[in-house]
Amino acid sequence: MNVKSHAKVGAAFGVAALGLGILAAPASADPNPITDYRQLAGVGSDTTQYVMNGLGDVITNANGKVVASWNATPTDPTVTTITTKNPTTSPGCTFNRPNGSSNGIVALNNDITAGTHCVDFARSSRGPVDFTTSDLTFVPYAKDGVSYATDLGSTVPTNLTKAQLASIYTNCTYTNASGTSVTVAPLLPQTGSGTRTFWLSAIGVSESQVGSCVTQGVQEHDGTAITAGNQLMPYSIAQWIAQGKGFADVENRRGESRLRSINSTTPTTGSGTALALNTAFDAGFLRDVYNVVPTARLADAVIADTFVGSASKVCSNGSTINSYGFGTVANCGATTLTGER
Template sequence: MNVKSRVKAGAVVGAAALGLGLLSSPASADPSPATDYRQLTGVGSDTTQHVMNGLSNSTAVTNAGGKIIASWNATGTATITTKATGCAGITRPNGSVLGVSALNRDLADGTGCIDFARSALGPVDASSTDLTWIPFARDVVTYATDLGSPLPPNLTTEQLTDIYECDSTEFPNAQPLLPHSGSGTRTLWLQALGMSEADVGYCVNDDIQPNDGVQIANGSQLMPYSVAQWISQGKGFADVPNRRGQSRVRSINGFAPITGTGPALALNTNFDAKYLHDVYNVVPTENLSDAVITETFLRSNSKVCRDIDTIQAYGFGVITRWCGDTTLKGER
């Protein structure tokens, strides 16, 4: 693959046309009231923010101290206050990578302001064991287009790679969109296409908020999308803004991203394996012995892993056998 220039001048649609002013989720999706600090505070991934909000308010994820989880969305106010004392003015982490980075900083500083990071990505560096990546569900990343798009509703990996490298002779008018740096969806998409950051073509608008179909402004545009997010955004949950717009998630290599219709709509866990991935809650390894961490996240009988109804309601697939596993350690 050739290294591409990433100059965007004249190649992308302006921010106003993409509706970037609509990106912030409503404040009610954060802990409400904001002083409801609870026992475990999490930040990070846009992909898993809503399912973690759902789990945070589930009667199944409680103990003698009440509701356990306080999960802060990826977007919203610039800063957040995660604990009653000593944790004011934390820059809100927008995405998996930034969430894990914030957890690492908190661990290094010893402040205890962040207890876990939401991540759609696993670790890449196994030389460190400071963090443990605990899987709790499964997702699919596919591409989405406008409902009336002339682009095919099924593309191959090779066709998508050509589009994102800006080399496509088959679809020369395609306008690819890509989430901002630090987004797990961005990383997963490029990995699935066999691309590095250097391979991203000059025609790609690569600074959008992930899983926001409103940003698809015309039929020539396409973007990677979490299928679980797309499903949950259409369910009318009070804490899940419908950011789908007129977008539709599409098939890759002949695999449909969803099964069923209406209330039975579900993620296709038999999708092409390159686009399937687990999602994680990342905790400091030294805290694995903490009783609240253990009962909430660890092993298949943990409160989160047993709340299958909430996980599936928010569009994710269940990973019963290895949910809550603690063997995966490392860094991003």
């Protein structure tokens, strides 16, 4: 496989030009300060890092702020480790930062094995892929969708079908309306990304079927990786919306990317500050997102109060969830979905 990495470039994409306006930022990238050791520490998904930071700043109990959510990638790339709990009282909670849903879930599983409670939950933009045990509970709390993004002046069509996307990610070509085979350059997120797993499943392509022509290892939801007119990449709709809202601590990585339609359905509705996930987007490309907790700890008072049930503190903050581009879900806080990873 052709694995490339793309350095982030500071592509300016003016918020004012989009008419989105500047919003007050309720969130921080990682707990701020990083020594703000809260009651529950979470790691994992890039897709949901910003919304969980936002929820972390509004969810409190008698002991203060509850949720400390550590981003998938660091602001300073030279700092590769995180310390999730107070080292004085919880030694051993310094480890490499997990990047992506799968890596966050691995970190949670490792913590369960060690019994340290250095990681209390994992952020995940996909459901379980291993149902051999019920060690982990995937608690849904929001709705997202994934479409493909291209540059503003792209040569890639602004609407593609599922079949065309499957062809693109297997052999880097699609057949247009005239019956002509067109070559494009698809990008695919890093291994461990929940969006990668979801996207390939949504278009009906297995990992073994991904073409050697596909550029892999791109950090998910980083539109600045699109540097040519024939490139495209999967992108969380909620992430794309949130990145353009002007939150001071949400990194705008969209570059000049635009979300495109699938099967003739647009991924968003509204405009400006009212831009939102189109819940009528092709159902095969909509997904629930989850906070994953150890099943054995569901009765833990803080975990239950924070995540479990429709009256939980996460589910009671629908306005915060919506402000980051996500839709709400009827089964928020349900504990019926279990698995190993």
